[in-house]
Amino acid sequence: MTCSNCAPIEETRTIFSTGRLAAAITMAKEAIRDGILQDVPGGPMSSVIPLSDLNPDGPWDDLLRYRFRCTTCAQVFLLSAETYHGSGGEWAKEPG
Numbered sequence: 001m002t003c004s005n006c007a008p009i010e011e012t013r014t015i016f017s018t019g020r021l022a023a024a025i026t027m028a029k030e031a032i033r034d035g036i037l038q039d040v041p042g043g044p045m046s047s048v049i050p051l052s053d054l055n056p057d058g059p060w061d062d063l064l065r066y067r068f069r070c071t072t073c074a075q076v077f078l079l080s081a082e083t084y085h086g087s088g089g090e091w092a093k094e095p096g
């Protein structure tokens with residue numbers, strides 16, 4: 001489920017290279033700042049550093065995992081990346 005609030009977020013979903021991770025982090029931070037998304041606990045694999053404290057340009061944890069919820073329809077989005085292997089990451093709508 002998406003709504004008019006988070007549809008633009010969904011449209012940007014993508015698998016990205018590590019080089020684009022900074023852009024993905026910036027997008028998430030801006031969406032939270034604008035009240036489109038809110039932070040939700042990322043579960044046992046979640047990153048230690050709060051997104052609000054994370055510098056988009058790094059340094060990053062080896063594994064990044066952040067979850068966000070649309071403030072209107074509660075759809076959850078997941079930002080995950082494996083920076084250690086340089087295999088890039090994913091910005092995706094969480095099935096549910």
Ligand SMILES: [Zn+2]
Pocket residue numbers: 001002003004005006007070071072073074075
């Ligand atoms: Zn929504």
